[in-house]
Amino acid sequence: MSPIPSAALNQRILPAATPPELLRNFCIIAHIDHGKSTLADRMLQLTGVVDARQMRAQYLDRMDIERERGITIKSQAVRMPWELDGTPFALNMIDTPGHVDFTYEVSRSLAACEGAVLLVDAAQGIEAQTLANLYLAMENDLTIVPVLNKIDLPAAQPEKYAEELAKLVGCEPEEVLRVSGKTGAGVTELLDRIVATIPAPGGDPGAPARAMIFDSVYDTYRGVVTYVRVKDGSLSPREKIVMMSTRATHELLEIGVISPEPVPTQGLGVGEVGYLITGVKDVRQSRVGDTVTNAAKPASESLGAYQDPRPMVFSGLYPIDGSDYPVLRDALDRLKLNDAALNYEPETSVALGFGFRVGFLGLLHLEIVRERLEREFDLDLISTAPNVVYEVTLEDRSVVTVTNPSEFPGGKIMEVREPVVRATILCPSEFIGSVMELCQARRGDLLGMDYLSEDRVEMRYTLPLAEIVFDFFDQLKSKTRGYASLDYEPVGEQAADLVKVDILLQGEQVDAFSSIVHKEKAYAYGVMMAGKLKDLIPRQQFEVPIQAAVGARVIARETIRAIRKDVLAKCYGGDITRKRKLLEKQKEGKKRMKTIGRVDVPQEAFIAALSSDSAAPKDAKRK
Numbered sequence: 001m002s003p004i005p006s007a008a009l010n011q012r013i014l015p016a017a018t019p020p021e022l023l024r025n026f027c028i029i030a031h032i033d034h035g036k037s038t039l040a041d042r043m044l045q046l047t048g049v050v051d052a053r054q055m056r057a058q059y060l061d062r063m064d065i066e067r068e069r070g071i072t073i074k075s076q077a078v079r080m081p082w083e084l085d086g087t088p089f090a091l092n093m094i095d096t097p098g099h100v101d102f103t104y105e106v107s108r109s110l111a112a113c114e115g116a117v118l119l120v121d122a123a124q125g126i127e128a129q130t131l132a133n134l135y136l137a138m139e140n141d142l143t144i145v146p147v148l149n150k151i152d153l154p155a156a157q158p159e160k161y162a163e164e165l166a167k168l169v170g171c172e173p174e175e176v177l178r179v180s181g182k183t184g185a186g187v188t189e190l191l192d193r194i195v196a197t198i199p200a201p202g203g204d205p206g207a208p209a210r211a212m213i214f215d216s217v218y219d220t221y222r223g224v225v226t227y228v229r230v231k232d233g234s235l236s237p238r239e240k241i242v243m244m245s246t247r248a249t250h251e252l253l254e255i256g257v258i259s260p261e262p263v264p265t266q267g268l269g270v271g272e273v274g275y276l277i278t279g280v281k282d283v284r285q286s287r288v289g290d291t292v293t294n295a296a297k298p299a300s301e302s303l304g305a306y307q308d309p310r311p312m313v314f315s316g317l318y319p320i321d322g323s324d325y326p327v328l329r330d331a332l333d334r335l336k337l338n339d340a341a342l343n344y345e346p347e348t349s350v351a352l353g354f355g356f357r358v359g360f361l362g363l364l365h366l367e368i369v370r371e372r373l374e375r376e377f378d379l380d381l382i383s384t385a386p387n388v389v390y391e392v393t394l395e396d397r398s399v400v401t402v403t404n405p406s407e408f409p410g411g412k413i414m415e416v417r418e419p420v421v422r423a424t425i426l427c428p429s430e431f432i433g434s435v436m437e438l439c440q441a442r443r444g445d446l447l448g449m450d451y452l453s454e455d456r457v458e459m460r461y462t463l464p465l466a467e468i469v470f471d472f473f474d475q476l477k478s479k480t481r482g483y484a485s486l487d488y489e490p491v492g493e494q495a496a497d498l499v500k501v502d503i504l505l506q507g508e509q510v511d512a513f514s515s516i517v518h519k520e521k522a523y524a525y526g527v528m529m530a531g532k533l534k535d536l537i538p539r540q541q542f543e544v545p546i547q548a549a550v551g552a553r554v555i556a557r558e559t560i561r562a563i564r565k566d567v568l569a570k571c572y573g574g575d576i577t578r579k580r581k582l583l584e585k586q587k588e589g590k591k592r593m594k595t596i597g598r599v600d601v602p603q604e605a606f607i608a609a610l611s612s613d614s615a616a617p618k619d620a621k622r623k
């Protein structure tokens with residue numbers, strides 16, 4: 001019913017582990033902007049963990065970039081005291097990252113909970129990520145607490161959406177709680193409901209320790225801080241632990257809970273959520289999804305399969321000023337300490353000089369990394385158009401994995417495979433036609449369609465990842481006046497009729513512009529790129545052909561006309577043969593210029609040509 005002063009609770013927590021029956025581990029899942037962070041802030045305040053003086057909006061989003069963009073990138077866990085009927089409980093709220101790029105981390109965070117608060121905006125209703133998150137929570141067997149948020153809004157329709165939500169989770173509309181994260185209305189009842197309905201964590205206190213890592217972050221002063229949820233047994237300071245996927249052994253230097261800042265404890269027992277510090281310096285030694293056990297008495301089986309983060313999208317990153325290359329290399333090394341999913345190798349480009357080919361989980365991940373590099377390391381960067389990973393089978397049956405279009409094999413190709421996703425789109429039924437049109441243009445296959453209510457539909461498509469990572473979400477929004485929401489998950493690869501389009505300047509290939517596209521779209525890409533470069537490259541003393549080619553076949557051509565020096569300017573009057581002679585001479589000169597040297601293209605032209613079409617679906621995120 002009421003908060004316990006946090007100091008008192010901390011004293012109770014500090015010496016020993018809290019008994020599992022007094023613990024509740026939950027997360028809040030919602031569609032983007034349905035108010036997850038605001039509700040979390042209100043809970044922190046109501047439980048007395050953060051007082052009014054310390055309070056700032058989005059308390060749990062600690063990185064600047066998270067706060068500015070209003071998104072959660074890394075998971076967080078906070079312990080809050082709450083008393084129901086005179087019994088003091090400890091609630092662990094695990095905040096999850098929202099974007100589809102980080103789905104693996106979301107599912108690990110969910111696996112650390114027994115229950116989930118499913119939050120839906122009372123003025124918007126169910127959206128694509130509401131469903132995606134609900135399904136993830138159900139896969140993890142979580143108890144769902146359905147909640148309508150923002151009931152203070154004049155546009156709120158709690159009756160209508162309570163019914164929709166009740167139908168979705170299988171309960172009565174009256175059981176759907178109504179809250180406002182903004183005013184705090186209903187939040188006390190929600191905390192009571194969490195304690196009453198979410199089960200206490202199970203686990204065997206006598207078994208060898210097993211704890212799942214659901215996040216790990218790099219701290220400049222303390223090294224890697226690993227967030228874990230203990231399933232069986234217990235962990236205590238100074239003991240030796242083993243990471244089960246790598247078998248690496250570390251000593252536990254510190255162990256504790258977050259409430260809301262780190263508080264060291266004597267240990268973590270069954271069902272508890274907290275942090276470990278081992279002194280390792282690189283998050284890849286302590287990865288999300290791995291299981292921690294005790295070195296002296298190791299568990300025989302880990303908690304679920306561990307997955308290495310797999311980059312889905314690649315892009316070349318180049319410093320605009322070539323002398324910044326060593327700074328970029330050091331900056332990537334530093335970021336890698338905190339980002340297990342970041343992959344990179346050096347590469348060189350004729351157009352852009354020295355840089356790196358970097359693998360990302362998705363476009364948002366790319367944007368965040370790029371922004372952090374620019375901001376935290378003061379670098380000016382250019383990134384090449386992002387591409388997905390292709391698998392090319394050659395006639396001799398060997399398979400080449402292509403992460404850079406300019407490396408696409410030129411020889412005899414049997415098959416090219418590209419990654420595909422299963423996309424879920426929710427929109428008002430009046431936009432069905434426009435959405436279908438868009439998905440068809442993007443090589444989508446309709447899997448199914450369901451009416452959620454009279455006027456809202458859920459459409460399911462398989463789409464090539466390459467077709468949706470770029471501007472699909474923007475297009476979807478503009479075709480549905482902002483009403484559609486999108487979610488997608490990778491479902492494997494499929495063979496497709498793909499070709500590499502090269503761009504040639506005066507017959508010389510410009511690697512940064514090579515792109516792998518569907519055969520039917522090759523022509524459009526070629527025309528677009530050639531046209532763009534024609535506008536961007538300044539006229540030269542000689543004619544510059546810009547060609548788009550598939551293999552040896554030219555599919556589009558533009559010409560940058562030469563600046564024609566008026567050689568006749570000084571030749572007043574005179575006879576025609578003299579003029580002709582001068583013009584002939586000029587032509588000779590131009591021919592020579594064409595054959596010697598390369599076109600003088602300012603780097604800005606490359607940058608402009610590359611940057612305009614790499615817009616990311618910024619808010620295609622899962623909340």
Ligand SMILES: Nc1nc2c(ncn2[C@@H]2O[C@H](COP(=O)(O)OP(=O)(O)OP(=O)(O)O)[C@@H](O)[C@H]2O)c(=O)[nH]1
Binds near residue numbers: 072149153181183
């Ligand atoms: N009127 C009203 N507005 C709210 C309420 N809760 C959140 N908002 C507003 O809704 C917007 C989104 O809220 P956030 O808490 O950032 O939502 P979120 O996207 O789920 O959280 P993030 O993880 O930070 O992205 C903000 O402008 C909030 O001020 C509410 O109960 N009432």
